[in-house]
Amino acid sequence: MDAIIQQFFNIDIMVQAWPLLLRGLGMTLLICLVVIPMGLVGGLFAALGSVSHLRGIRWAAIAFVDFFRALPPLVLLIFLYAGLPFAGLRISPFVAVVIGFFLNNSAYYAEIIRAGLLSVHKGQTEAARSTGLSAGQTLIHVTLPQALRNVLPDLLSNTVEVVKLTSLASVVSLGEMLHQAGLARSVTYNASPIVLAGLIYLVLLWPLVRVISRFERRIAS
Amino acid sequence: MSSFSDTFLNMDVLARYAPSILKGVGVTILLSVLIVLTGVVVGTLLACLRSFRVRLLSFFIVVFADIFRALPPLVLILLAFFGLPNIGVVLTSFTVLYLVLALVLAAFAEEIVWAGITATPKGQWEAARSTGLGYTQTLGYVVLPQALRMVIPPLTNRAIAITKMTALGMVIGVPDILGQATTAQSFSANASPLTLAAVAYVVIFLPLVVLSRWLETRFSRGAA
Numbered sequence: 001m002d003a004i005i006q007q008f009f010n011i012d013i014m015v016q017a018w019p020l021l022l023r024g025l026g027m028t029l030l031i032c033l034v035v036i037p038m039g040l041v042g043g044l045f046a047a048l049g050s051v052s053h054l055r056g057i058r059w060a061a062i063a064f065v066d067f068f069r070a071l072p073p074l075v076l077l078i079f080l081y082a083g084l085p086f087a088g089l090r091i092s093p094f095v096a097v098v099i100g101f102f103l104n105n106s107a108y109y110a111e112i113i114r115a116g117l118l119s120v121h122k123g124q125t126e127a128a129r130s131t132g133l134s135a136g137q138t139l140i141h142v143t144l145p146q147a148l149r150n151v152l153p154d155l156l157s158n159t160v161e162v163v164k165l166t167s168l169a170s171v172v173s174l175g176e177m178l179h180q181a182g183l184a185r186s187v188t189y190n191a192s193p194i195v196l197a198g199l200i201y202l203v204l205l206w207p208l209v210r211v212i213s214r215f216e217r218r219i220a221s
Numbered sequence: 222m223s224s225f226s227d228t229f230l231n232m233d234v235l236a237r238y239a240p241s242i243l244k245g246v247g248v249t250i251l252l253s254v255l256i257v258l259t260g261v262v263v264g265t266l267l268a269c270l271r272s273f274r275v276r277l278l279s280f281f282i283v284v285f286a287d288i289f290r291a292l293p294p295l296v297l298i299l300l301a302f303f304g305l306p307n308i309g310v311v312l313t314s315f316t317v318l319y320l321v322l323a324l325v326l327a328a329f330a331e332e333i334v335w336a337g338i339t340a341t342p343k344g345q346w347e348a349a350r351s352t353g354l355g356y357t358q359t360l361g362y363v364v365l366p367q368a369l370r371m372v373i374p375p376l377t378n379r380a381i382a383i384t385k386m387t388a389l390g391m392v393i394g395v396p397d398i399l400g401q402a403t404t405a406q407s408f409s410a411n412a413s414p415l416t417l418a419a420v421a422y423v424v425i426f427l428p429l430v431v432l433s434r435w436l437e438t439r440f441s442r443g444a445a
Contacts, residue, residue, distance in 0.1 A: 007307040008300075070426035072388035075399055075419055082403070083412035086228045115437070160291075161382075167293035171392055178296060191304030198296045205291040216336050 010192040017184035017193035024180030025200060031094075031166045031176060035101040036159060042102055043109025048139075050114050061110070068107035074168050076100045081172040093174040097166075105162055112154045116147035153215035160208050164201070177201075231413040238405035238414045245401035246421055252319060252397065253384035259323040261380065264330020265369070269360060271331070272338050282331065289328030294386050297321045302393045314393040326383045333375050337368030374437040381429050388422070398422060 049061030068076070081096040091099075120143050128138040148155070170179035177197050184193035271282050289297070301317045312320070341364045349359040369376075391399040402418035 003308045008304055066427060066430050067423060069430045070423045071419060072385040072399070072422055072426075074388045074391065075415075075422055078391075078399065078403060079412075079415050079419055082406060083229070083415045086410075086412040087225060111434075164291075164293035167295045168389075170295070178293065178299070181296075182299060185299075185303060189307070191300055191307060194296060194300050194304065198292050198300065201293060201296060202288065202291050206287060209287055209291045213332060216332075217339060 006190075008191050008195050010190055013184075013188050013190050013192040014196045016188075017181065017196060020180045020184055021177055021193065021197055021200065024175055024177035024197075027169075027174065027176040028163075028166050031097060031101070031169060031174075032163055034098055035105060035166075036162055038098070038102045039105025039109050039162065042106030043113055046106055046110035047113035047117060050110065051117050065107045065110045065114075068103050069111065071104075073100060073104045073165060074171060076104060077168055077172060093169065093172040096172055097169045097174055101162070101165065104165075105158075108158050108161070109155070112151050112158060113147065115154070116149075116151035117143065119150045120146045153212055156208065156215070157212045160205055160212065163205060167201075227411075229412050229416045231409075231411050234405075234409045234411045234413040235417055238401075238409065239417065241401045241405060242398060242414060242417050242421060245396060245398040245418075246425070248315075248395065248400075249387050249397045250425070252315070252322075252387045252390070252395075255319055256322045256326055256384060256387070257380050259319075260326025260383065261330050261376065263323070263327035265334050265365075267327065267331040268334035268338060269365065271335055272360060272364075273356075286328040286331045289325050290332065294321060294325050294383075295389055295392065297325070298389055298393060314390065314395045317393060318387065318390040318395050322383055322386055325386075326380060329379045329383070330376060333372045333379065334368060337372040338364060340371060341367050370440070374433065374440050377429075377433045377436055381426065381433055385422075385426060 046061050046065055049057050050065060052058045052061070077096060077100040080091065080100050081093060084091060084096075124142055124146065125138055128142040129135070133141065166176055167178040169176045170182060173179060177200060178194075181193040181197035185191060267282050267286070271279050298317060298321050301312070301321055302314060305312060305317075338360075345363055345367065346359060349363040350356070354362065387395075387397055388399040390397045391403055394400065398418050398421050402414040405414035406412060
C-alpha cells in the first residue's frame with residue numbers, strides 16, 4: 001500500500017511536476033481550440049457532400065469519411081510527421097497534429113452530422129422551399145438547426161473523444177499535457193506525474209461524460 | 222514524381238519489410254479479437270450487475286465506467302506500462318495494451334448496454350415476471366436479448382473505435398502493424414513501410430466501418 005502511494009500518488013513529485021503540467025495543459029487547450037472548430041466545419045461540409053444529389057460529390061465525400069474513419073489517427077499523425085520529411089516536406093509537430101486531427105475529426109463529425117441531416121423529415125425541406133426560401137436559406141434556417149439538435153449528444157461525445165485524442169500529440173513530441181507528464185516521469189522514475197495528468201483530464205472531462213450519460217438515457221426513455 | 226514513389230512506394234523497401242508488417246497484422250488482429258471479446262462480455266456483465274440496483278455495487282460500476290471513459294487511453298497505457306513495474310507488477314507491452322483497451326471497451330459497453338436495459342419497456346419486465354420467471358431469468362431470457370439488439374449499432378461503432386487504438390501499442394513497443402512499420406521506417410530511412418501500414422489498416426477497418434453504417438441504418442430506423 002505504501003509503495004503504491006509512493007509510486008503513484010507522491011505529493012512531493014506532483015508539486016514539482018505541477019508547473020510543467022500546467023504549461024502542457026495550455027498546449028492541450030490550444031490544440032482543442034484549433035482542431036474542434038476546424039473539425040466541425042470540415043465535418044459539416046463533408047456531411048453536406050455526403051447527402052448531395054450529385055453522385056460524384058456524394059461518393060467523394062463518403063470515400064473521404066470512410067477512409068479517415070478506418071485509418072487510426074496515430075497512423076495518420078506519424079505518417080504526416082515522420083513520413084513527409086522524407087519527401088522534403090518538413091512540418092512542425094503542431095502543424096502535423098492540426099492537419100491530422102482536422103482530417104480525422106472532420107470524418108467523425110461528418111458521420112454524425114450526416115445522420116442528423118438524414119433524421120430531418122423531407123417534408124421540412126419541401127415546406128420551407130414552398131414558402132419561397134432558397135435552398136441555402138432552407139439549409140441554414142430549417143434543416144441544419146433541427147439536424148444538429150437531433151445529434152447533439154453524439155456531437156458532444158465526439159468532442160470529448162477529440163479532447164482525449166490530443167494526448168496522441170505527445171507521440172510526436174508536441175509539449176501537451178501528457179508529453180510533459182511523460183518527461184516528468186522519466187526524470188523522476190515515478191508515475192505520479194502521469195497520475196496527476198490523469199486527474200486533470202478527469203476534472204476536465206468527467207462532467208461532460210456525466211452530461212452525455214444523462215442525455216443518452218433521456219433519449220432512450 | 223519518381224522521387225515521390227521512391228519515398229512512399231519504394232518496391233525494394235516494401236519487399237524487404239512486408240513480412241514483418243504482415244506479422245504485425247497478425248498481432249493487431251489477435252489483439253483486436255481479444256479486446257472485443259473481453260470488453261463486450263465484461264461490459265455486459267457489469268450492466269447486468271448494475272440492474273440488480275445494489276447501491277454500493279452500482280456506485281463502483283459507475284465510477285469505473287466514468288473514469289475509463291473520461292481518461293485518454295494513452296494515459297492509462299503509460300501508467301500501466303511504466304508505473305506498475307515500480308510496485309513489482311511487470312507485464313509485457315502486449316498484456317498492458319490488451320488489458321487497458323479491454324477495460325476501456327468494457328466501460329463504454331457497460332454504459333451502452335445499461336442504456337439498452339433501461340430503454341426496454343417496463344411491460345416486458347412485468348409480463349415476464351408474471352409468467353413466473355425469476356429476476357435473473359427475466360433479465361437473461363427477456364430483457365437482455367432485446368436490449369442487446371437495440372444497442373448493436375453504437376456497440377459496434379465503439380468496438381471499432383477502440384480496436385483502432387491498438388495502434389497506440391507502438392508507443393510502448395508492441396510489435397503490431399504500426400510498431401513494425403515505424404521500426405522498418407527508421408531502419409530503411411524510407412517512408413514506404415508507413416504507407417504499407419496505412420494501407421493495411423484501411424484494408425482491415427474499411428469493411429468494418431462500412432458494416433457499422435449498414436447496421437446503423439438497418440437497426441436504428443426500425444427502433445426510432
